[in-house]
Amino acid sequence: MPGQKNTIYIKNLSEKVRHEELKKSLYAIFSQFGTILDIVVSKTVKMQGRAFIVFKEVESAVNAFKAKQGFEVFEKPMRIEYAKTDSDVILKQKRPHLEKPKKTRTPSTRDDDIPKRMKKETHRLPGGPTAEEPPNHILFLANLPDETSDLMLSMLFKQYAGFKEVRMVPNRPDIAFVEYENPLQAGTAKDALQGFKITPTNATKISFAKK
């Protein structure tokens, strides 16, 4: 399809959120669609409330585009388009033998919180012939990065039916509890979000909370 690109251009993002937090949140939302090569949140006035998410595969960008159109982040629905030009990372990838003509960029000044490459998470579907009722309606999250906020988590988990609330634990930024109305709904969210990353280094481990 014409117009489809590796990079999606997002507008109508909140201008009140620090761009590092915005970036983490976008990473958390979009990493499920495939390898993210870069996220650019520019700080110039003209570019406020806009971001570019660069996927390794066009297909990932297409799925993200469809799935998250209008999805609310920090109270505002994202407006997603395809970028009109390819990102530098993509150009580099397409013509590896060519040097960039002008825009040079030193590795030391690059953001280092987006991985060079990232394995796509494969989520196993629940059930099988012997599916049984999950043991709890509360999920236990572990291996969260320090900067995780309850807002980021609720953004992700409220996408699934029956969501009630997120509870962070004082002095334990790495864990959290997420409550659903019933165990089945908790199980759906668990399977959908298993291994999601808020930062490239931390794949979240989701299990049912112990009773």
Add this chain to the structure above:
DNA sequence: AGCACA
């Protein structure tokens, strides 16, 4: 109908 790339 605001398109970057410290």
